[in-house]
Amino acid sequence: MSQARALYHLMRADFLERVRRYSFLITLGLAVWLGWAVSTGKLKLWISDTRGLYNSAWVGLLMVLVVNTFVSLVGFYVVKNTLERDRRTGVGQILATTPMSKVLYTMGKTLSNLAVLVAMVAVLAGMAVVAQFVAGEDTHIQLVPLLMPFLVFCLPAMALVAAFAVLFETIPFLKGGFGNVAWFFLFTAMMPLGIKSKLDVVGLGLVQKQLKAAVVKAFGTASDHFVLGAVDNETRTRTFRWDGMHWTREILLSRLTLLVIALGIALLAALFFDRFDVSRSWGRRPSTGRDLVAVAANGLVPAGDGAAVQPAPVPVHLHPLPAGSRRFHFLDMLRAELRLLLKGQRWWWYAIAAGLVVAGFLVPEAGRKIVSPLAWLWPVLLWSSMGAREARFGTDGLVFSAAWPLQRQLPAAWLAGFLLALVTGSGVGLRLAISGNWSGAGAWLIGALFIPTCALAMGTWSGSSKLFEVVYLLLWYIGPLNQTRALDFMGAVPVAVKSGVPLVWLAATVALGVAGVAGRKRQLAGR
Amino acid sequence: MKLTIEGVGKRYKGNFWGLREFSLELGPGVLGLLGPNGAGKSTLMRILATITKPTEGRALWNGTDIALSPNELRSGLGYLPQDFGVYPNLNAVEFLEYMAAVKGLDASAARRRIEELLVLVNLTEARKRPLGGYSGGMKQRIGIAQALLNDPQLLIVDEPTVGLDPEERVRFRNLLSDLGGERIVILSTHIVSDVEATATGIALIDQGRLLAYAAPEELLRRVEGKVWEWVIPSAELPAAREKWKISNAIRRADGVHARVVSERPPVADARSVPPSLEDAYLAVLEGSRSKVAA
Numbered sequence: 001m002s003q004a005r006a007l008y009h010l011m012r013a014d015f016l017e018r019v020r021r022y023s024f025l026i027t028l029g030l031a032v033w034l035g036w037a038v039s040t041g042k043l044k045l046w047i048s049d050t051r052g053l054y055n056s057a058w059v060g061l062l063m064v065l066v067v068n069t070f071v072s073l074v075g076f077y078v079v080k081n082t083l084e085r086d087r088r089t090g091v092g093q094i095l096a097t098t099p100m101s102k103v104l105y106t107m108g109k110t111l112s113n114l115a116v117l118v119a120m121v122a123v124l125a126g127m128a129v130v131a132q133f134v135a136g137e138d139t140h141i142q143l144v145p146l147l148m149p150f151l152v153f154c155l156p157a158m159a160l161v162a163a164f165a166v167l168f169e170t171i172p173f174l175k176g177g178f179g180n181v182a183w184f185f186l187f188t189a190m191m192p193l194g195i196k197s198k199l200d201v202v203g204l205g206l207v208q209k210q211l212k213a214a215v216v217k218a219f220g221t222a223s224d225h226f227v228l229g230a231v232d233n234e235t236r237t238r239t240f241r242w243d244g245m246h247w248t249r250e251i252l253l254s255r256l257t258l259l260v261i262a263l264g265i266a267l268l269a270a271l272f273f274d275r276f277d278v279s280r281s282w283g284r285r286p287s288t289g290r291d292l293v294a295v296a297a298n299g300l301v302p303a304g305d306g307a308a309v310q311p312a313p314v315p316v317h318l319h320p321l322p323a324g325s326r327r328f329h330f331l332d333m334l335r336a337e338l339r340l341l342l343k344g345q346r347w348w349w350y351a352i353a354a355g356l357v358v359a360g361f362l363v364p365e366a367g368r369k370i371v372s373p374l375a376w377l378w379p380v381l382l383w384s385s386m387g388a389r390e391a392r393f394g395t396d397g398l399v400f401s402a403a404w405p406l407q408r409q410l411p412a413a414w415l416a417g418f419l420l421a422l423v424t425g426s427g428v429g430l431r432l433a434i435s436g437n438w439s440g441a442g443a444w445l446i447g448a449l450f451i452p453t454c455a456l457a458m459g460t461w462s463g464s465s466k467l468f469e470v471v472y473l474l475l476w477y478i479g480p481l482n483q484t485r486a487l488d489f490m491g492a493v494p495v496a497v498k499s500g501v502p503l504v505w506l507a508a509t510v511a512l513g514v515a516g517v518a519g520r521k522r523q524l525a526g527r
Numbered sequence: 528m529k530l531t532i533e534g535v536g537k538r539y540k541g542n543f544w545g546l547r548e549f550s551l552e553l554g555p556g557v558l559g560l561l562g563p564n565g566a567g568k569s570t571l572m573r574i575l576a577t578i579t580k581p582t583e584g585r586a587l588w589n590g591t592d593i594a595l596s597p598n599e600l601r602s603g604l605g606y607l608p609q610d611f612g613v614y615p616n617l618n619a620v621e622f623l624e625y626m627a628a629v630k631g632l633d634a635s636a637a638r639r640r641i642e643e644l645l646v647l648v649n650l651t652e653a654r655k656r657p658l659g660g661y662s663g664g665m666k667q668r669i670g671i672a673q674a675l676l677n678d679p680q681l682l683i684v685d686e687p688t689v690g691l692d693p694e695e696r697v698r699f700r701n702l703l704s705d706l707g708g709e710r711i712v713i714l715s716t717h718i719v720s721d722v723e724a725t726a727t728g729i730a731l732i733d734q735g736r737l738l739a740y741a742a743p744e745e746l747l748r749r750v751e752g753k754v755w756e757w758v759i760p761s762a763e764l765p766a767a768r769e770k771w772k773i774s775n776a777i778r779r780a781d782g783v784h785a786r787v788v789s790e791r792p793p794v795a796d797a798r799s800v801p802p803s804l805e806d807a808y809l810a811v812l813e814g815s816r817s818k819v820a821a
Contacts, residue, residue, distance in 0.1 A: 318644070319643060326631060326632060332634050397578060401601060403601035408629070
């Protein structure tokens with residue numbers, strides 16, 4: 001009983017701490033926006049060349065698939081910060097001294113994550129009703145067909161995401177930016193694999209069979225063409241009536257299995273959880289997060305500060321600085337920012353970056369469609385620290401109290417990111433220039449300008465590297481990698497370059513540049 | 528070199544004033560800021576370090592309003608906040624080189640200065656180790672070094688000795704005394720002995736207001752003849768605490784030596800003892816709170 005009470009309070013405290021933050025409102029706002037996109041028909045579900053009438057059953061199912069596709073991906077990033085918060089605030093150190101077991105802790109954190117995700121899902125369930133009224137095809141609300149898909153499809157998917165977020169936070173190499181990138185690829189791989197297997201997280205595979213049968217019943221035939229997303233071809237207007245899922249034993253068992261797997265992942269996280277003992281961390285001491293001196297100084301001083309390291313103090317006289325030594329040199333600042341950007345990268349990082357540069361230059365155009373995006377994916381974790389580094393590591397008080405931080409440090413930080421983009425993408429850029437493809441080279445240059453500008457703007461506004469990592473990965477995946485014309489910010493899609501898309505990204509770069517400066521101004525003024 | 532604070536106040540969300548009608552004029556020397564938790568010391572320091580702007584009043588550095596033209600002060604400012612972080616992947620030299628570039632120091636002058644500072648803060652042996660592996664005390668010393676990088680004319684240090692071992696603390700106190708000769712040093716701390724050892728002037732703050740600003744000698748004079756000590760049996764200590772505001776109680780072989788600040792001797796056999804700065808601090812604080820309560 002006391003264990004259950006502890007679990008409840010662990011979850012409750014963490015949940016309340018999150019929902020009372022301004023960022024939670026933004027999260028809910030995002031959910032409302034997603035719901036609105038469905039309501040206004042921007043996101044649709046098509047099977048074959050037909051869609052269902054917007055009754056409660058159809059809207060519920062559509063919203064659930066949207067939730068499981070988008071909220072599962074993005075929600076992970078929303079909730080993956082709970083252990084980090086305990087580590088940063090020092091609450092973890094206090095919890096570690098209580099009788100609380102590791103299993104209890106990871107379970108509590110998983111439940112708290114789940115509560116946050118369910119809050120987002122609840123908003124979207126509410127938006128499903130709005131969507132039904134906005135469509136106006138059938139305004140009779142039926143709660144069971146509307147809400148059952150949320151219970152059966154969303155709950156296990158959210159539980160899985162909640163547990164994965166905790167697991168990632170307990171594994172040293174996954175708790176930082178690398179984990180954010182890894183989740184993106186894990187999720188995008190899980191989706192198509194899931195459709196064909198019994199462990200279908202999103203549920204697309206499970207509903208596809210019944211939807212196809214309904215279409216066959218209505219029109220006599222149906223193809224396997226199944227689309228969930230933005231549909232601009234409104235000529236396909238055939239509709240059918242969908243009365244809801246048949247909750248078969250197979251479906252229920254499959255969802256129950258997901259819940260059990262989520263539980264298993266939460267338990268597995270307990271195995272990796274270091275109970276805030278930094279000495280048990282794998283490899284080097286953790287270097288992410290705001291490692292504030294005051295926290296360490298309040299009696300939490302690790303061993304190693306003893307006389308063994310330090311020689312006996314010797315009297316020292318500090319000489320005054322020579323006249324004229326207070327002279328700002330932009331190149332010194334740039335060099336310092338570049339070092340800060342690149343410091344900590346191992347030899348293999350540079351080797352792979354160099355490999356991508358060479359590949360970008362040597363491979364033929366077809367291959368460049370892959371190499372070009374990859375070359376600008378590899379440094380994503382370096383760019384993502386731009387603008388957010390001061391807040392993340394708590395050096396803002398030091399850096400922002402220096403003279404002209406906006407005119408000196410910020411441009412140097414941006415230029416360091418731009419140089420990184422130029423160098424890592426130089427293989428592709430050089431090849432385009434040599435082949436005389438100047439429009440392509442121009443688009444490539446706009447890409448090199450866009451990336452650090454976007455990183456800096458998102459870093460200064462969010463104070464975290466996560467926002468850029470998520471947004472950039474989504475853009476990168478949908479745009480350059482999947483050759484979506486409008487989202488090709490780096491000139492990887494030849495047709496996009498020809499149709500002037502890079503100019504739109506240039507405008508976006510300018511806007512983001514202004515936003516970045518405004519964000520830093522806000523950081524300087526708002527402290 | 529002059530720092531003038533004129534009626535400075537800072538209001539936070541919820542109409543809470545962290546600092547109110549604070550005025551002071553400072554020249555070269557070490558100013559010790561003393562006050563209980565939440566008194567407004569850090570708020571004042573953040574305003575003077577141009578990190579935050581005052582809601583009312585102004586602070587002038589050599590006649591220039593630091594809220595309007597912060598960069599004039601920043602060029603000659605050294606600031607060690609109470610809470611600060613470091614870049615964990617950089618080593619001590621690299622971090623100080625970075626801070627030197629941010630502060631606009633010439634590279635060769637910075638290199639010489641960094642070498643001196645590393646010796647000064649006793650980190651020469653650990654200079655090539657990533658800062659992520661440093662202990663709290665070592666990081667605090669790096670913070671001290673960065674604050675001194677640009678040979679500041681105004682040095683603001685918030686709880687600088689937190690996390691330092693006794694030897695390092697003494698060393699840092701001596702350094703502050705040395706530095707105070709030719710520049711303005713503002714030191715905020717809870718540790719009265721740190722102020723005792725270094726300050727040429729003391730400002731006592733409580734609930735956002737300046738209660739007293741005087742030289743340490745002057746503050747001590749105010750409680751001269753008002754500090755009493757007497758011996759009571761251990762068992763009577765709780766009752767004595769109920770009756771008097773005992774500032775210190777030391778157990779000795781003959782009983783507990785209780786100490787109070789009072790206009791009159793608390794008991795007939797109490798003897799007058801020389802006051803400490805702690806006595807003066809408590810007396811001013813108590814006096815102010817009694818006035819407010821009345």
